[in-house]
Amino acid sequence: MRPQVVTILPTYQCTAACKECCFECTPHVKGRIPRERLMRYIDEAIESVPTLRLLVFSGGECFLLGKDLDDAIAKASAKGLRTRVVTNGYWAVSPEAASKRLQRLKDAGLDELNISSGDDHLEYVPFERVVNGLIAGAELKIVSLVSVEGFENSKFKVEDVFNHPRIRDYLAAHPGSPYLQVFKNVWMPFHQDRELEHRDATYRTPERLGLNGGCTNVLYNMVITPDESLASCCGLTMEHIPEMKLGKLGENPMAKLVDQGMNDFLKRWIWLDGPEAIMAFVHKMDPAVPLPSRNVHPCETCAQFYLNPRAREVVRQHWREVRDDVLLRYELKLQFMQERGGQLPAEALQDKQELTRLSHGDH
Ligand code: SF4
Ligand code: SF4
CATH class of the missing domain: 3.20.20.70 (Aldolase class I)
Incomplete structure (x- = not known):
C-alpha cells in the first residue's frame, strides 16, 4: 500500500x-x-x-x-x-x-x-x-x-x-x-x-x-x-x-x-478489516470489552479502540495469533488492487x- x-x-x-x-x-x-x-x-x-x-x-x-x-x-x-x-x-x-x-x-x-x-x-x-x-x-x-x-x-x-x-x-x-x-x-x-x-x-x-x-x-x-x-x-x-x-x-x-x-501492523489491519473487526477481535478475546453498538462512523470505533487501554492491551497480548492471516490477506488485497490499477473493489470505493x-x- x-x-x-x-x-x-x-x-x-x-x-x-x-x-x-x-x-x-x-x-x-x-x-x-x-x-x-x-x-x-x-x-x-x-x-x-x-x-x-x-x-x-x-x-x-x-x-x-x-x-x-x-x-x-x-x-x-x-x-x-x-x-x-x-x-x-x-x-x-x-x-x-x-x-x-x-x-x-x-x-x-x-x-x-x-x-x-x-x-x-x-x-x-x-x-x-x-x-x-x-x-x-x-x-x-x-x-x-x-x-x-x-x-x-x-x-x-x-x-x-x-x-x-x-x-x-x-x-x-x-x-x-x-x-x-x-x-x-x-x-x-x-x-x-x-x-x-x-x-x-x-x-x-x-x-x-x-x-x-x-x-x-x-x-x-x-x-x-x-x-x-x-x-x-x-x-x-x-x-x-x-x-x-x-x-x-x-x-x-x-x-x-x-x-x-x-510498517505499522495495526494500521495495516485497520486498512484491511477496519476498526470494527479489531474491536470484535478484542471482544472475543476479552468479553469485558464491549462491542460498540451505537456508532455511525468507523472513526468513532477507531477512537474508542485507541483510547481504551484494555482494548489495546488485548491486542498487544494476542496480535501474533492473527499476524500471519492479516499480513497474508493484506498482501492479497494489495495484489488485487495493483491488478486493477490501484483500484479498490466497488463497495470500498464508495x-x-x-x-x-x-x-x-x-x-
Ligand atoms: S472547519 Fe469546522 S468550523 Fe470550519 S466549516 Fe468546517 S466543520 Fe465548520
Ligand atoms: S480514524 Fe477513521 S480514517 Fe483514521 S484509521 Fe481510524 S477509521 Fe480510518
Missing part, C-alpha cells in the same frame, strides 16, 4: 465555528503553516510519495490562505497532481465575487471544489453563498460539489439543495453535467449533549457509513496537520488518536514517516469516496 492522496490542513482557523467540527476550528484558533514550509512540504510529498495522485487543501478554512492557496495549487498542478479544495464557501458573497475568486484558482489548475453545508454550517455561512460558489465553479468547469451534513433530524436536507431555484435551473440547463454534484456525508456528534439521530444499525443509509470492511483512508490519505506533523489518515477522530500522528515534519524526512506508517469527501474539519 502506498498513499495516493496527501491532504494539507494548513490551519485550524476557520470563519465558522460549527458545533460538531471534529477539529474544533473557530475564528479564534491562531496559526498556520508558513508559506515557505507549505511549499516545501508539497515538494517533499511529491518526492517521498511517488504514488501520489491528489493533493487536497482543507482545514480549518483553507481560503484564509489567500494567494498562498492559489500558489500552492499552481505548484501541485504544475507537477501533474490533481487538486481539490475543501471549504465552507464563506468567500462566495455574490455570484461575481465567487467567479472572480474561483477564476484565480482555475488559472492555477484547480480540479475540484468541495463546499460543506448543513444545519451547523448554515449558522455561519448562508446557503446563498454555497450556491454562488457551486454555480461559479461549475461554470468554470471545476468539479464542484456540496457535501451536506447527514443526520436524520437535520432541518436542512439534501433535497433542499436540489430544490434551490438556481441549482434547479443549472441542472435543468446542464443535464448530466459532471461539474455540479451533491453529496450527503455522515455528521458525527462530538458532544454528548447533542442528539443527532441516525437510523438503526441494520440500515446502511447515507447517514451511516458501512461499519464493516477495511478503512479506505488510513495509509491511503496522508495528512499534513497545522502543527506540521504527518498523520496516517484524515479520519474525523484523527486528532483524538495520538498514534495517527507519525511524527514532526522538519525534524524527520517525510519518506521516513511514510514508511513508518506503512466508502472511500464518502470518507475523502469528509476531509475538511467535518468534513
Whole structure:
C-alpha cells in the first residue's frame, strides 16, 4: 500500500465555528503553516510519495490562505497532481465575487471544489453563498460539489439543495453535467449533549457509513496537520488518536514517516478489516470489552479502540495469533488492487469516496 492522496490542513482557523467540527476550528484558533514550509512540504510529498495522485487543501478554512492557496495549487498542478479544495464557501458573497475568486484558482489548475453545508454550517455561512460558489465553479468547469451534513433530524436536507431555484435551473440547463454534484456525508456528534439521530444499525443509509470492511483512508490519505506533523489518515477522530500522528515534519524526512506508517501492523489491519473487526477481535478475546453498538462512523470505533487501554492491551497480548492471516490477506488485497490499477473493489470505493469527501474539519 502506498498513499495516493496527501491532504494539507494548513490551519485550524476557520470563519465558522460549527458545533460538531471534529477539529474544533473557530475564528479564534491562531496559526498556520508558513508559506515557505507549505511549499516545501508539497515538494517533499511529491518526492517521498511517488504514488501520489491528489493533493487536497482543507482545514480549518483553507481560503484564509489567500494567494498562498492559489500558489500552492499552481505548484501541485504544475507537477501533474490533481487538486481539490475543501471549504465552507464563506468567500462566495455574490455570484461575481465567487467567479472572480474561483477564476484565480482555475488559472492555477484547480480540479475540484468541495463546499460543506448543513444545519451547523448554515449558522455561519448562508446557503446563498454555497450556491454562488457551486454555480461559479461549475461554470468554470471545476468539479464542484456540496457535501451536506447527514443526520436524520437535520432541518436542512439534501433535497433542499436540489430544490434551490438556481441549482434547479443549472441542472435543468446542464443535464448530466459532471461539474455540479451533491453529496450527503455522515455528521458525527462530538458532544454528548447533542442528539443527532441516525437510523438503526441494520440500515446502511447515507447517514451511516458501512461499519464493516477495511478503512479506505488510513495509509491511503496522508495528512499534513497545522502543527506540521504527518498523520496516517484524515479520519474525523484523527486528532483524538495520538498514534495517527507519525511524527514532526522538519525534524524527520517525510519518506521516513511514510514508511513508518506503512510498517505499522495495526494500521495495516485497520486498512484491511477496519476498526470494527479489531474491536470484535478484542471482544472475543476479552468479553469485558464491549462491542460498540451505537456508532455511525468507523472513526468513532477507531477512537474508542485507541483510547481504551484494555482494548489495546488485548491486542498487544494476542496480535501474533492473527499476524500471519492479516499480513497474508493484506498482501492479497494489495495484489488485487495493483491488478486493477490501484483500484479498490466497488463497495470500498464508495466508502472511500464518502470518507475523502469528509476531509475538511467535518468534513
Ligand atoms: S466543520 Fe468546517 S466549516 Fe465548520 S468550523 Fe469546522 S472547519 Fe470550519
Ligand atoms: S477509521 Fe477513521 S480514524 Fe481510524 S484509521 Fe480510518 S480514517 Fe483514521
